[in-house]
Amino acid sequence: MYKFTNDCLTGIELIDNEHRMLFEIINKVADILSDESKSAEEVLKAAKNLIIDLKDYAEIHFLHEEEYMKKIHDPELLRQKSEHAKFTEKVNSVDLKTMDVSRGIRTLQDMMEYLSLWLYRHILSSDTLIGKIEIVHDNPVMLVFSEKYCTGVDIIDMEHRRLFEILADLNELNHEGNTYDRREAVAEVIEELKDYTVKHFHDEENYMESIQYDGLTLQRNLHQAFVDKIESINLDDINENQQVYIDVLIDFLANWLINHIMKTDQKIPADI
Ligand SMILES: [Fe+2]
Ligand SMILES: [Fe+2]
Ligand SMILES: [Fe+2]
Numbered sequence: 001m002y003k004f005t006n007d008c009l010t011g012i013e014l015i016d017n018e019h020r021m022l023f024e025i026i027n028k029v030a031d032i033l034s035d036e037s038k039s040a041e042e043v044l045k046a047a048k049n050l051i052i053d054l055k056d057y058a059e060i061h062f063l064h065e066e067e068y069m070k071k072i073h074d075p076e077l078l079r080q081k082s083e084h085a086k087f088t089e090k091v092n093s094v095d096l097k098t099m100d101v102s103r104g105i106r107t108l109q110d111m112m113e114y115l116s117l118w119l120y121r122h123i124l125s126s127d128t129l130i131g132k133i134e135i136v137h138d139n140p141v142m143l144v145f146s147e148k149y150c151t152g153v154d155i156i157d158m159e160h161r162r163l164f165e166i167l168a169d170l171n172e173l174n175h176e177g178n179t180y181d182r183r184e185a186v187a188e189v190i191e192e193l194k195d196y197t198v199k200h201f202h203d204e205e206n207y208m209e210s211i212q213y214d215g216l217t218l219q220r221n222l223h224q225a226f227v228d229k230i231e232s233i234n235l236d237d238i239n240e241n242q243q244v245y246i247d248v249l250i251d252f253l254a255n256w257l258i259n260h261i262m263k264t265d266q267k268i269p270a271d272i
Contacts, residue, residue: 120221
């Protein structure tokens with residue numbers, strides 16, 4: 001059962017209601033897959049209905065979300081659009097005409113897996129930041145680690161502090177010298193950020209495992225979503241306006257990190 005909890009809220013009524021609908025759809029699929037009394041034909045019918053529902057859902061919901069983001073000039077609009085396009089592509093790749101019983105079951109299982117990842121990687125990691133991204137690159141004081149970000153677990157706090165420092169280094173580099181000079185240095189700091197983030201999540205998850213923390217699965221999924229985002233950065237794709245691209249990136253990464261620490265990491269108990 002996938003529960004729509006406060007962690008999933010964006011605070012925008014229309015978007016939250018539509019996300020709630022997606023949770024309902026996912027729970028319906030989970031019910032069908034676990035109900036052994038369902039005949040093969042019923043499962044096939046359910047699979048077809050699911051795809052039709054998801055096509056409608058993607059079309060309407062993404063339109064609403066993108067319109068809202070455009071209206072408030074949300075800097076993440078482009079990144080969101082490309083993630084939405086991937087979802088739409090996935091749903092449209094299913095061919096209803098050739099779907100038979102065995103393919104129907106496989107489609108349901110495959111979509112179930114995809115949708116549950118979508119909940120964590122997209123709704124919890126990107127949508128919950130809609131309208132909340134604060135401009136950090138112009139206000140580097142936000143990149144100074146302070147008491148209010150502490151969790152009380154020494155190793156976690158130490159590593160969070162280092163993540164803030166790397167982001168601050170990246171921001172500083174992005175605003176000095178000319179574009180040609182800094183290109184390589186920027187790439188190096190991004191590499192460092194990727195490596196250190198992976199190391200940090202690994203250490204944090206190990207700590208949570210050692211105290212048998214029940215929020216570990218949620219944390220793992222959120223961490224993976226962030227790693228996916230950092231890994232998708234490819235500076236070779238950006239020919240012009242690298243500086244602006246990095247500014248937007250820093251804003252997103254810093255906001256994600258601050259939001260994650262304050263909403264999720266601070267719930268990790270210091271010791272047991
Ligand atoms: Fe959404
Ligand atoms: Fe979205
Ligand atoms: Fe975390």
